[in-house]
Amino acid sequence: MTANVPATSPAAQAPTNVLSVVAFVLSLLGFNVIAIILGAIGLSQVKKTGERGRGFALAAIWIGVISIVLFVILIVSISVFAAARVSAIG
Secondary structure (H helix, E strand, C coil): CCCCCCCCCCCCCCCHHHHHHHHHHHHHHCCCHHHHHHHHHHHHHHHHEEEEEEEEHHHHHHHHHHHHHHHHHHHHHHHHHHHHHHHHCC
């Protein structure tokens, strides 16, 4: 005989923090300062509420910081190159 086995429901997953996802998308679009701020807020919310999205928040913060650092290095390099070129000419 077959026994009636109750259907098991899948464990309810915590919702994903929307602010973390928005921060991640903005970091990919180049809005790095906004992405860092929203990522930090999202990370704080994830810690308080237990929502998912910690990875999105951390990725947004890291992508934003690395992009800003690379941009500063690029600007400094261009400035040094331009200054060296002007002093070589004149």
